[in-house]
Amino acid sequence: MNGSELVSPIGVVHGTRTEVRDDLWDAERATIELDAAQFDDSALRGLETFSHVEVLFLMDRVDPAKIERGARHPRNETRWPEVGIFAQRGKNRPNRIGATVCRVLGVRGRFLDVQGLDAVDRTPVLDLKPWVAAFGPRGEVREPPWMGELMRHYWDE
């Protein structure tokens, strides 16, 4: 079933964080620069009328040898249940794609300023989608208690 497909980064993250860490991402400001060879100023036009953007990015600092394809304890914490890689959001995952909703600070031509993007400097960006409330979860949201613990300091203290 599985032929490989090519994706091409549309741009790159310029950020202040150069090392991968697990927590305290929400104060991070970053700029996404669209590739000048592919895009002009029109590609981001109107994104400033949305409060948030979903950024899809390639976590290229992840060592392919560490990619998990089965189950593991999130963050190797044995007090949390061993769950499948597709039941957690850890970075060592097949295809190494991150998807994060962050705040739009502003658009300057091919440059998009954001806050709360959990991607390190020089990360390749694959797509940008405006956050649309109707595209959020429909119906009641439920998640297991361990996830709340894990997320406690992900964005802030």
Add this chain to the structure above:
Amino acid sequence: MNGSELVSPIGVVHGTRTEVRDDLWDAERATIELDAAQFDDSALRGLETFSHVEVLFLMDRVDPAKIERGARHPRNETRWPEVGIFAQRGKNRPNRIGATVCRVLGVRGRFLDVQGLDAVDRTPVLDLKPWVAAFGPRGEVREPPWMGELMRHYWDE
């Protein structure tokens, strides 16, 4: 800045809708089958403890010649503003990646049953991430009025 990267589908959508249409997706039930060559039952373990899953998929039915890299009127409706491809969620976009939050109906080994996935039958799947409330938008959400109009019948009547 832009070397191409390979991604490999982790699985495929089995759905009842075989043609791309714009609206009324929320009643659609679909099953995502993980590729047996790459995964066993453990990869989805615990996903049933979440109410929703974010599905990243490759919209491979999109004609590459139709991919928009600048600005256009969403759905070619001239009553809506001409905005950049990254300020809308239309399918004719660079890298053709879809990202949709849908309901988890159940996990059966390598098979994940979902509702409200706006992907047609045989669509390649790139990633599955549990929906985590803390990964939603932080702070007040704002979007332009045209998007509310566009979404009016996207999920249901």
